[in-house]
Amino acid sequence: MAYVNNIRMFVRVYELGSMSAAARDQRTSPAVASSRISELEKHLGVRLFNRTTRALQPTENGKVFYNGARNVLAAIAEAEADIIDADKNPRGTVFVAAPLGVGRRFIAPFVPAFKDDYPQIDVRLRLSDRLVDVTSEGLDVAFHMGPLADSTLKMRVIADCPRLLCAAPEYIAEHGNPADGAALKDHACLNLRYPGAQEFQWALQMPDGVKRFDVTGPFESDDGDVLTGWALEGHGIILKPVFEVAEHLRAGALVPVAVNSPPLPTQLICLYPPHKLKDTKVQVFVDFVTSRCKAEMMRQTGDL
Missing domain, CATH: 3.40.190.10 (Periplasmic binding protein-like II)
Incomplete structure (x- = not known):
């Protein structure tokens, strides 16, 4: 930022032809303005102005640098305007x-x-x-x-999301409704699995606390909606957030099972x-x- 301020001071000195005038323009003192020009010249390794007691004239290097410096300041101003505009009109x-x-x-x-x-x-x-x-x-x-x-x-x-175990009425009619999580070992449980997934367990709320049950079934998928489709066809039990199966619960196409040991909410x-x-x-x-x-x-x- 100091370098940009030095460039800005140089441009104003060049345009106003006076160190004191540029200092007033930038709301600082002539001593600070002179120091900034000296720092810039030291950084560039060239003189930008020829100074006498009566005049301040840009050198050839100063004339060349002025054109580039003005473009730099214009680019910074444009970038700042874009940021301000982006806050009001994000893109x-x-x-x-x-x-x-x-x-x-x-x-x-x-x-x-x-x-x-x-x-x-x-x-x-x-x-x-x-x-x-x-x-x-x-x-x-x-x-x-x-x-x-x-x-x-x-x-x-x-949002907090309650979950439940559910299955199609046809599945329950054929296999029965598990009383709780412990009975799931005798049922087809449809699991969500994907590459890198850890061994799957269902965490259920039992009367004596939360317990985790190993569950298995004939089908697995990395697509939760596929599991719902299989459950609707009577192939097994699924563990789902209520919102994912709400329409099927209302229609009676899926019904809650093992209600004495509901899943932990998520x-x-x-x-x-x-x-x-x-x-x-x-x-x-x-x-x-x-x-x-x-x-x-x-x-x-x-x-x-």
């Missing part, structure tokens, strides 16, 4: 990741409305039920179900790198989507 591209169910139900539907309000911001939405690495994958925002063990990321809780959270807190386009996207996402989630599950 650019926001890279977003979300789980399939959340993305399809609560993120993707709001993207067109966001684009209408912020026409200079583009959205690149990636949907996957695998865990994403926000930093290494160059994401601005990631929506996630449950806590994520990465203390370098900033987190915003969007949370829908939004994650982003700390430096993105100052990125206006990210701020407005997160604010826009999360408020609508929470309201829509409450609307869809309010009567269950």
